[in-house]
Amino acid sequence: MNYISIKEINSLSKWVNQAIKIKKNPLKNQSLGKNKTLGMLFFNPSLRTRLSTQKAAMNLGMNVMVMNFTNEGWTLEFEDGAVMNSGASEHIKEAAEVVSQYCDIIAIRAFAGLVDKEKDYQETVISGFLKYATVPIVNMESAIRHPLQSLADAITMEEFKPRHKNKQKVVLSWAPHPKALPQAVANSFVEMMQMQKDMDFVITHPEGYELSPEITKDCVIEYDQDKAFENADFVYVKNWSNFKDYGKVTNSDPNWTVTAEKMALTNNGKFMHCLPVRRNVIVTDEVLDGENSIVIEQANNRTYSAQLVLQKILKKI
Numbered sequence: 194m195n196y197i198s199i200k201e202i203n204s205l206s207k208w209v210n211q212a213i214k215i216k217k218n219p220l221k222n223q224s225l226g227k228n229k230t231l232g233m234l235f236f237n238p239s240l241r242t243r244l245s246t247q248k249a250a251m252n253l254g255m256n257v258m259v260m261n262f263t264n265e266g267w268t269l270e271f272e273d274g275a276v277m278n279s280g281a282s283e284h285i286k287e288a289a290e291v292v293s294q295y296c297d298i299i300a301i302r303a304f305a306g307l308v309d310k311e312k313d314y315q316e317t318v319i320s321g322f323l324k325y326a327t328v329p330i331v332n333m334e335s336a337i338r339h340p341l342q343s344l345a346d347a348i349t350m351e352e353f354k355p356r357h358k359n360k361q362k363v364v365l366s367w368a369p370h371p372k373a374l375p376q377a378v379a380n381s382f383v384e385m386m387q388m389q390k391d392m393d394f395v396i397t398h399p400e401g402y403e404l405s406p407e408i409t410k411d412c413v414i415e416y417d418q419d420k421a422f423e424n425a426d427f428v429y430v431k432n433w434s435n436f437k438d439y440g441k442v443t444n445s446d447p448n449w450t451v452t453a454e455k456m457a458l459t460n461n462g463k464f465m466h467c468l469p470v471r472r473n474v475i476v477t478d479e480v481l482d483g484e485n486s487i488v489i490e491q492a493n494n495r496t497y498s499a500q501l502v503l504q505k506i507l508k509k510i
C-alpha cells in the first residue's frame with residue numbers, strides 16, 4: 194500500500210473516525226512499528242510534516258531516519274536513458290533501490306518546480322520512487338498533492354463542524370502571496386472535498402486562477418469572494434500560483450486578504466490554513482489570532498493523519 198493521493202482512501206468518514214480514535218489513545222499501537230524503519234526524504238523545507246510524521250512514527254514504535262536532499266543529498270536524475278554529463282550525480286533507479294534496502298517505508302517531500310507544468314503534473318519525483326523503490330511510499334507533499342494535509346483537514350472539520358446543521362458550507366479561498374507557490378495543497382483539499390457527503394463546497398479565486406480542470410471537475414467556482422464567504426462554516430485559505438500561466442504570480446490584489454470584515458459574512462465560520470502563513474498578506478492578525486482560527490489544532494491533527502496512514506501500511510507489511 195502506498196499513500197500518494199487522498200483517492201487511496203476507500204471511505205473518508207471511516208478514516209476520519211479511525212484517526213480521531215488514534216488521537217484519543219495515540220500510544221495504543223506502540224509495538225506495531227517495532228524494528229521497522231521510516232525513511233523521510235526532503236527535497237524542500239518543512240516544519241509540520243517533518244515533525245508530525247516523525248512523531249506519528251515514534252508513537253508506533255518505529256525507527257526514523259531523515260535526510261535532507263536540499264543541500265545534503267546527491268542531485269538526482271529522473272529521466273530514463275539520460276546521459277548524465279551535467280548536474281545530476283545519481284539516477285533515481287539506484288537511489289530508490291538503495292534506500293529501499295535501509296527502510297521499510299519511504300516518505301517523500303518534493304514540491305513542484307513551477308517551471309514545467311507537464312513535468313510537475315506527471316509527478317516526476319514521486320513517480321520515480323514509485324517505479325524503482327521496493328517498499329511502500331508516502332507522499333509528504335509532492336508536486337501536485339498533499340494528502341496527509343487534506344486528511345488532517347478532514348479530521349479537523351469533523352471535530353469543529355456545527356452539529357446542529359446537517360449540511361456545512363466549506364469555502365476554499367485563494368489569497369495573495371509574494372512568492373509563486375504550488376497548487377498541491379489546494380488540489381488535495383479539492384479532492385478531499387469531493388469525497389465529502391453532506392457538505393456544500395465553493396472555490397473562490399480571481400478570474401484566471403482556475404486550478405487544473407481535471408482536479409476541480411464540476412466544483413462550483415464563485416469569483417466574488419464576499420459572495421462565496423456568505424454563510425460559510427469553514428473558510429480554507431491558501432495561495433497558489435497560476436495554473437494556466439503556469440507558476441506565475443499574475444495577481445497580488447490585497448482585496449483578497451482574509452479580514453475580520455470578510456469573516457463576518459460567514460456563519461461564525463472557522464478559519465483554516467495549512468501553515469506556514471504570511472501574516473497580514475494571506476490573513477490579518479485579527480483573524481489568525483481570533484477565536485475562530487483553528488490552524489493550531491489543524492496542525493496538531495497532522496500527527497494523527499500520518500499515524501493512521503503509517504498504521505495501515507505497517508499492518509500490510
Ligand SMILES: NCCC[C@H](NC(=O)CCC(=O)O)C(=O)O
Pocket residue numbers: 334339372374375376377378432467468469470471
Ligand atoms: N506544506 C504547506 C505549504 C508548503 C508550501 N508553502 C510555501 O512554500 C510557503 C513559503 C513562504 O511563504 O515563503 C506550499 O504552498 O505548497
Ligand SMILES: NC(=O)OP(=O)(O)O
Pocket residue numbers: 238239240241242243334342467468469
Ligand atoms: N502544512 C505543512 O505541510 O507544513 P510544513 O510545510 O511546515 O511541513
